[in-house]
Amino acid sequence: MSKTEEKFQSRRSIGARIAEWWSQLKRKPYEIEAQRKVVIVGSPNVGKSLVFNRLTGIYVTVSNYPGTTVEIFRGRTYIDNFLYEIIDTPGMYSLLPASEEERVARRLLMDERPDVVLHVVDAKNLERMLPLTLQLIEAGFNVILALNMMDEASEVGLKIDTELLSKILNIPVVPVIATTGQGIEKLRRFIHDVINKGSDNQIRCETGERNFSHSRTFE
Numbered sequence: 246m247s248k249t250e251e252k253f254q255s256r257r258s259i260g261a262r263i264a265e266w267w268s269q270l271k272r273k274p275y276e277i278e279a280q281r282k283v284v285i286v287g288s289p290n291v292g293k294s295l296v297f298n299r300l301t302g303i304y305v306t307v308s309n310y311p312g313t314t315v316e317i318f319r320g321r322t323y324i325d326n327f328l329y330e331i332i333d334t335p336g337m338y339s340l341l342p343a344s345e346e347e348r349v350a351r352r353l354l355m356d357e358r359p360d361v362v363l364h365v366v367d368a369k370n371l372e373r374m375l376p377l378t379l380q381l382i383e384a385g386f387n388v389i390l391a392l393n394m395m396d397e398a399s400e401v402g403l404k405i406d407t408e409l410l411s412k413i414l415n416i417p418v419v420p421v422i423a424t425t426g427q428g429i430e431k432l433r434r435f436i437h438d439v440i441n442k443g444s445d446n447q448i449r450c451e452t453g454e455r456n457f458s459h460s461r462t463f464e
């Protein structure tokens with residue numbers, strides 16, 4: 246750094262430096278084509294949209310699915326300098342569609358060719374929701390299971406051995422409380438790891454309650 250630059254640096258206020266830092270942040274390109282794609286699926290009212298909001302922040306666009314009144318939310322986020330597109334879908338109970346919403350969700354899944362399918366479930370009703378997880382796995386998707394509403398599950402005394410579930414299903418299982426954001430960072434990490442390393446044994450073993458930073462909440 247030259248003498249003049251040094252002088253200039255030292256004269257600039259903290260405010261000016263923060264402004265420059267902020268403008269650089271804003272310049273991070275969100276308009277370019279996303280490199281990776283994640284589709285969020287699950288039954289209605291399990292917290293898909295809240296998980297979507299937690300993952301994407303403000304970089305969201307909304308459009309109607311062609312030929313329907315069903316709204317599709319697409320958001321963007323950076324994880325480790327890769328730009329991810331995250332797509333929120335209408336609720337679906339099964340891969341065999343019964344309603345227009347389900348048809349759209351299924352078509353999105355098939356058309357978008359996601360790198361990861363994030364299946365969000367209500368942990369309290371896990372048993373009812375696992376059939377879709379199995380269908381998604383059988384259909385060949387790279388699935389991550391987000392056990393959402395772990396706060397309510399704990400309240401009713403439900404204990405879920407996420408590590409065991411992860412081993413049985415052979416996919417990452419992440420406990421989440423979308424209302425507080427708990428587990429979201431872990432989810433981001435797994436999304437990235439599944440895409441970059443494949444769903445290998447190492448990833449699965451790291452998903453368990455044991456390593457979840459707030460695991461006590463879920464005991």
Ligand SMILES: Nc1nc2c(ncn2[C@@H]2O[C@H](COP(=O)(O)OP(=O)(O)O)[C@@H](O)[C@H]2O)c(=O)[nH]1
Binds near residue numbers: 336394395424
């Ligand atoms: N207690 C609790 N409520 C949640 C959680 N996640 C979502 N909700 C609530 O569940 C409702 C449905 O959430 P939403 O994101 O719209 O679900 P979606 O239909 O799957 O998109 C909302 O009232 C949320 O505030 C959670 O982790 N804990």
Ligand SMILES: [Mg+2]
Binds near residue numbers: 294
């Ligand atoms: Mg929703």
